[in-house]
Amino acid sequence: MKTKLLQILYDMRTQPVIAWVTVAGTALSIFLIMVVLMMKSVTLTPFAPESNRSRMMYAPYIDVRMGENNSSSGCMSGEIARTLYSGLDNVEEISLMDLDLSPVNVKGTSGERFVANSRRTDAAFWEIFDHKLLSGRYYTPEEVEAGTKVAVVSEATARRLFGTADAIGKTMQVDFVNHMVVGVVANTSTLATIGSGDVFTPINVHSSSDYLPEMGEISVALLVSDGADRDAVRRQVESRYAQVNSALASEGKWIEYHNSPFDHKLYTTVTVYSNTTPNDSTADAIDALIYALLLLVPAINLSSMLHSRMRRRVSEIGIRRAYGCTRARIISDIVGENLIVTVIGGIIGIAAGTLFAMFYDGLFTDAGGEAVRPALGMLLNLRTIGAALLACLVLNVLSASLPAWQAARLSPVQAINSATNINK
Amino acid sequence: MAIIELNNIGKVFRTREIETTALENVNLSVEKGEFLSIMGPSGCGKSTLLNIMGLLDNPTSGTVRITDTDCASLSDTARARFRNSNLGFVFQSFHLIPSLNVAANIELPLDYRSDSGQRQERVREVAERLGIAHRLKHLPSQLSGGQCQRVAIARAIVGRPSIILADEPTGNLDSRMGNEVMDLLHELNRRDGITVVMVTHNEEQARRTDRIVRFFDGRIIN
Ligand SMILES: Nc1ncnc2c1ncn2[C@@H]1O[C@H](COP(=O)(O)OP(=O)(O)OP(=O)(O)O)[C@@H](O)[C@H]1O
Ligand SMILES: [Mg+2]
Numbered sequence: 001m002k003t004k005l006l007q008i009l010y011d012m013r014t015q016p017v018i019a020w021v022t023v024a025g026t027a028l029s030i031f032l033i034m035v036v037l038m039m040k041s042v043t044l045t046p047f048a049p050e051s052n053r054s055r056m057m058y059a060p061y062i063d064v065r066m067g068e069n070n071s072s073s074g075c076m077s078g079e080i081a082r083t084l085y086s087g088l089d090n091v092e093e094i095s096l097m098d099l100d101l102s103p104v105n106v107k108g109t110s111g112e113r114f115v116a117n118s119r120r121t122d123a124a125f126w127e128i129f130d131h132k133l134l135s136g137r138y139y140t141p142e143e144v145e146a147g148t149k150v151a152v153v154s155e156a157t158a159r160r161l162f163g164t165a166d167a168i169g170k171t172m173q174v175d176f177v178n179h180m181v182v183g184v185v186a187n188t189s190t191l192a193t194i195g196s197g198d199v200f201t202p203i204n205v206h207s208s209s210d211y212l213p214e215m216g217e218i219s220v221a222l223l224v225s226d227g228a229d230r231d232a233v234r235r236q237v238e239s240r241y242a243q244v245n246s247a248l249a250s251e252g253k254w255i256e257y258h259n260s261p262f263d264h265k266l267y268t269t270v271t272v273y274s275n276t277t278p279n280d281s282t283a284d285a286i287d288a289l290i291y292a293l294l295l296l297v298p299a300i301n302l303s304s305m306l307h308s309r310m311r312r313r314v315s316e317i318g319i320r321r322a323y324g325c326t327r328a329r330i331i332s333d334i335v336g337e338n339l340i341v342t343v344i345g346g347i348i349g350i351a352a353g354t355l356f357a358m359f360y361d362g363l364f365t366d367a368g369g370e371a372v373r374p375a376l377g378m379l380l381n382l383r384t385i386g387a388a389l390l391a392c393l394v395l396n397v398l399s400a401s402l403p404a405w406q407a408a409r410l411s412p413v414q415a416i417n418s419a420t421n422i423n424k
Numbered sequence: 425m426a427i428i429e430l431n432n433i434g435k436v437f438r439t440r441e442i443e444t445t446a447l448e449n450v451n452l453s454v455e456k457g458e459f460l461s462i463m464g465p466s467g468c469g470k471s472t473l474l475n476i477m478g479l480l481d482n483p484t485s486g487t488v489r490i491t492d493t494d495c496a497s498l499s500d501t502a503r504a505r506f507r508n509s510n511l512g513f514v515f516q517s518f519h520l521i522p523s524l525n526v527a528a529n530i531e532l533p534l535d536y537r538s539d540s541g542q543r544q545e546r547v548r549e550v551a552e553r554l555g556i557a558h559r560l561k562h563l564p565s566q567l568s569g570g571q572c573q574r575v576a577i578a579r580a581i582v583g584r585p586s587i588i589l590a591d592e593p594t595g596n597l598d599s600r601m602g603n604e605v606m607d608l609l610h611e612l613n614r615r616d617g618i619t620v621v622m623v624t625h626n627e628e629q630a631r632r633t634d635r636i637v638r639f640f641d642g643r644i645i646n
Contacts, residue, residue, distance in 0.1 A: 003528060003535075010523035316521045322480055323579070324508025324536035326501045412480040416519065 004337045011309060019341075022305045026345025026395065027352065029298035033391045034353030036290060038379040042191045043268045049129040049188050049195035052223055056128075057230065057261035058194070059085060059220040059237075060099050061274035064212060066253050073274035077208035077216035084240045085220045085261070090228035095128050096205050097121040099194055099219040106199060107173040108161025116157055117190065118174065120203035120217075128223045129195035136168040136183035144202040152183040152200040174201060193268065194221065214248075214255065222261050230263060237261065295391060299398035306338055307403040317407050318415025327408040334404035339396045346392035353388065354380055426453035426489075427587065427619050428477055433486035435472050435642075446472040447483070448642045456586075459613045459620045461630040464639030470623040471591050473639075477621060478511055478589045479503045491586065508536050512580030512588040512618075514609075516595035518572040520564040526551070526575050527560040533583035550578040554608065570601030577608055581618070588612065590622040594629065606632065 012019040046053040062080060063073040076084075078096060085094050097120065104118035126138040131152075139150045151174060158167040158181070167181045179201060188196035207216035224233060238257055245254040258277040266272075269283040310317075317330055325333075357379040410418075435447040446469045454460050462470050475481040476488060479495055488495045491510060498506060512533075520529050530547045551557040554574045564572055573593060580588055590609065594602030606629055612618045622633065630636045638646045 003524065006528075007523050014523075315519060316523075319513075319519050319521065320532065320536075321504065322478065322507060322511075322513050323533040323583075324504050326504045326536075328501070329536070411482075413475045416480070416515070 004333070004340055007337060008340060015309060015312070018305055018309055022302060022309075022341055023345045023348065025298055025301055025305070026342050026392070027348035029294065029395065030346045030349025030388050030391060031352045031356070033291070033294050034350060034384060034388050035356065036294060037384045037387055038353070038357055040287075041379060041381075041384065043193075044265060047192065049131045050192045051130045052128060053264050055224050055226065055228075056194070056264045057222040057224060057233065058099055058264070058267045059222070059261040060267075060272060061219070061258075061260075062214060063256040063258060063275045064214050064253060065256050071256075071275065072212055072215065074215055076218045076220070077214055078205040078218050079208065080214050080216070080244070080255075081218040081220050083244060084237060085222060088222075088233060088236050090225050090233060091222050092225050093124055093128050093223040095122055095125040095221045096218045097125050097203060097221055098217075099221065101190070101193075101197055104175050104199060105173075106157070106161065106175075108167075109170065110161060110163045112160065113173075114160065116198035117196070118199045118201065119197035120201050122203055122205055125200075125221075128221060131188065131195070132186035134165065134184045134186055136181070138183050139200075139202055144205060147202060147204060149177060149179045150182045150202065151179040152185055153181055154187045154198050155184055156187050157198040158184050174199060214253075220261065233261065234259060291391075295394055295398060299395055302342075302395065302399035303402055306334075306400055307406070310334065310403050310407050314407065314410065314415050314418040318410070318412050318418065321412040321415060330408040331401075331404040334407060335396065335400045338400040338404075339393070342392045342396040342399075343389075346389060346395075350385060350388050353384075425456050427456040427458075427491055428452075428454040428621070429487075429489040430473075430477070431487045431489075433473070433476060433483045433488070435469070435476065435481075436484045446642055447476075450486070450642075450644060452637060452644065454619060454621060456619055457613070457617050458635065459610065459633040460622070460635050460637060461633040462621065462623045462637050462639060463625070463627075463630055468639040469642040470639055474589050474591050474621065474623055478513060479507050480513075504536070508533055508583065510585050510587060512583070512585040514573070514576050514580050514588060514590035514593045516592040518564070518569075518576045518596070520572055520575055520579075522564055524563075525560065526556060526562050526564070526567070529564065529575055530560075530578045530582050532579055537583070546582055547578075550582050554578045568601075569597050570604060573597060573601070573605050574608070577605070577612075581612060581616075585618065587619045587621070590620065592623050592625065594624070594626065602626075602629075 008019070044053065050056070060075070061073055062076045063071060065071045081096050101117040101119055103115045105113060106116045107113040122144045123139060123141040134155055138152060139148070143150055151172060153161065153167060153172070155165050158165050161167065161172050162170055165184055167184055170181050171178050172181055173179070190196050204217065207218060209215040222233070224230065237260065241255055241257045248254055256275070262272060262278065266278060266280055266283045269286060270278055272278045320330065430450055430452045433447055433450040434445070437444040437446055450473060462473065464470055472481070476483050477490070479488070493506065495503065495506070521532070527547050530551060531543055534543045534546065547560070548557060551560055554577060556571060556574050556578065559567060559571060564575070567575065588609070593609070594605050597605060609620055609622065610632065613620045624630050636646075637644055
């Protein structure tokens with residue numbers, strides 16, 4: 001250990017560029033891996049208003065077929081949504097809602113007209129997603145049923161609309177239609193892609209397209225019970241599909257089943273199309289590919305750097321072999337020495353990642369509304385840091401193995417007489 | 425009793441284009457406690473032979489026996505162990521490890537042993553014997569050539585080997601320092617009974633040794 005540290009210090013003095021680039025390169029790649037991990041944890045770790053992420057499932061679309069080459073896919077009618085998804089075993093609650101935010105034009109008494117993120121929901125939405133009500137109330141099932149023009153807005157939106165957070169009972173325009181504000185909720189981060197919003201209004205739970213009655217403007221979010229078998233939920237949904245389809249058969253139509261509802265991870269990692277079955281393994285494959293690239297690219301660079309550091313030490317390796325060092329020991333010494341360098345770089349990278357998580361808001365800011373930072377603990381926890389250290393280890397093994405093996409492969413004479421050696 | 429026995433040693437170097445025969449049919453045995461010098465013109469195969477004796481290289485044909493061990497049958501790891509406990513090496517260009525100080529350079533062979541007791545004492549003992557005890561904390565780059573070769577000799581004997589193989593140990597030294605190194609090698613041979621095989625171009629040095637073997641074109645000629 002001590003001699004390895006001495007060797008590293010010596011390298012830093014005699015080959016400062018290579019040594020520092022190695023450390024900086026490691027630090028940079030560990031930093032990037034941490035940022036990716038943090039962004040990942042933002043999509044997967046539960047936080048308000050999506051505290052139930054681990055229990056959520058989503059059914060965004062249906063795919064209606066009317067023969068071989070005639071199909072239409074998109075959001076559902078209220079009736080189809082209820083037929084397919086309400087009253088399933090092990091599902092505690094469902095919400096008919098917009099799974100995506102859409103921009104709306106809003107105006108309050110302050111006179112400013114601006115664009116805000118809108119989400120239309122039913123009343124159950126407020127039970128599945130844990131928003132914090134600051135004043136007023138949420139809209140009720142009756143209001144949703146009746147299509148009453150009411151709205152719940154975020155605090156920041158209320159201030160912008162009315163110049164004050166005290167907005168209850170005031171009137172605002174949502175896409176030029178007057179709505180009464182009944183509730184004000186705390187600001188939420190758009191990183192909560194399914195629960196957040198600036199303006200919430202009742203969705204038309206009876207929506208149905210004139211052209212195709214099965215289709216409409218509804219998507220469904222499902223809250224399953226703790227530890228529920230998600231495949232069992234899907235099997236129930238599949239048999240609901242079969243029932244619906246036997247009724248549709250007389251019209252020559254059927255609804256193609258695409259394995260919905262989807263788990264949170266799948267739905268938030270891959271793009272889900274309305275007319276294909278998303279591949280569960282794609283989500284994992286995308287993750288694996290990202291991490292592999294994040295590790296492989298720097299590993300190749302570090303490897304060539306280590307290779308050139310080793311070239312200056314070939315004759316040293318020859319001498320060590322002459323005095324009884326085995327090939328295995330040469331390899332383990334080089335890998336071990338490199339591990340120290342990688343860990344030094346890794347610690348710098350983790351420190352940089354920590355500072356980034358603490359002070360850089362850009363990652364969490366969005367165009368509309370107020371940026372809400374996720375809690376620091378969500379970004380920086382033992383898992384992120386453990387994973388970063390594991391990445392160090394993998395980086396080390398990937399980058400050191402080849403140069404170490406090359407160094408150990410030479411016979412002692414070849415090594416001792418190597419021309420790159422600088423004697424004395 | 426022969427401590428080193430070479431039988432019908434041949435060595436051919438093959439590169440992509442050419443084959444060089446470096447040694448042909450060499451038979452040589454070295455007695456225990458002998459101080460042998462090897463002479464011959466440049467390129468005649470002296471270093472090649474010394475490397476084969478030192479188990480640093482394999483002969484193309486023939487057998488090597490050292491302290492009654494048939495070295496051909498040893499695995500790579502076993503050879504490393506064997507070198508560690510039986511052989512010491514001294515090279516023309518010292519071959520000290522530049523990043524290690526004198527003490528760590530001397531200690532090197534002990535790093536590859538399992539018994540690790542009293543290493544510091546051993547290092548200090550040989551350093552004092554070779555007159556470099558006051559330089560233990562220096563890096564090789566801070567030493568003169570003569571001092572470097574003393575460190576290399578200290579490294580060669582710290583593990584108490586029975587054989588020292590020295591390839592032109594005075595080749596890079598002026599005559600005064602060269603004589604000092606030769607005196608040291610003779611002392612190690614006489615007082616400690618270490619067998620020494622030395623390659624040299626210096627007739628005067630060779631004449632001080634027990635026996636001279638002369639090479640020409642990969643063969644022994646006397
Ligand atoms: N690795 C190698 N590949 C090819 N040829 C080699 C190799 N090593 C040595 N030779 C050749 O083998 C022959 C003997 O070389 P060797 O180094 O043993 O000579 P030497 O007697 O020690 O010479 P010198 O007095 O110059 O040190 C030379 O012709 C040399 O070119
Ligand atoms: Mg030579």
